[in-house]
Amino acid sequence: MNTTNNNQPTLLEQLRQPLKTITVPILEASLDLFIENSILKAVPAINALLEVAKLSSTVSNHFLYCKMIRFIAGAEELDLEERKHFLNKHEKNHAKLNQQLLLHLERLDELNKADLFANLFKARVLLSLTETEFYRLSHILQKVFYDDLLFLKKHANEKVLLGTQAEHLATVGLVRGISGFTFAEAEVNIEAFELQDEFLKSEQYVISKAGHLFIQYGLNHIPSGYPDL
Structure with a gap:
């Protein structure tokens, strides 16, 4: 299992497990629960993401954590074996890919954009988007008004x-x-x-052309029912 330099689990490594163990406890949680962490830390995968984000009590770090959770939840539609195949295929550049995903998530200015970023990532895993198309659309997502x-x-x-x-x-x-x-x-x-x-x-x-790709792969599924964080 790949880890960061300080042996902490990476965001990508959370994709190697059944994701309901991550998403079920948090999708109905409020920001107060994120701040308290008492419930979330009881779930190993959630605690691992807390370590990845190196969360403090700052709002910006909690916002990043919320985006990470939404991204992971969005990947739930991918079959576990598809996720593992993608990670194994990119084993050599795992650290770089993990860093790029975190950087893109950090730059998103709205929580709902994390859902769209997950859609684009799913399309990349399934090879519906090339690497260049994925990063170009991800960059557009950072700049566009939701x-x-x-x-x-x-x-x-x-x-x-x-x-x-x-x-x-x-x-x-x-x-x-x-x-x-x-x-x-x-x-x-x-x-x-x-x-x-x-x-x-x-x-x-x-x-x-970029707009049609974004409609097809970024806007194909917009989740609803999440709490206001």
Whole structure:
């Protein structure tokens, strides 16, 4: 079993075991329970993640821990043997991969993004995404506003996207402005964007290749029912 330099279990190594032993005790927990740790420390796998995160009493460290838990919970859909196969395949660069995953989780500014990061990681494990695609989409996830991603998912089947949220999505490469031609008003579902009186003033956008990949593999499953932490 791979460990860190101080022989503490790594985040990746938690994927080698049945994940319900990790996720069941914490998915209904509040931040108070995270801070107290009395229940969580009774679960060996949870205690291991506490050591990985080197948690203190600071809010930022507890926030990272919550994101780690959500990431691990998201990987639960992967078959245990699939997870083990992926880890064995990347045995030589285990430390680097573990460091990269933790770094990406640390940089996420919203807890819900950890669920989407887990979706992207699952697609990487299943080889639906290349390594380059995985890291490119993970980098985009760090920069994009979460509500804009929900907007992208909601309007995934539209011919053209309009409005401020589409403009923001263009800054991270998930949509691109149309050049050389525009859609006629009759071709656009204007009511979906509530821009009836501003159609001629609004720039038009279409979903990019990266946007389609993110919709398919990052936004394919958005968990609900988690507590507000």
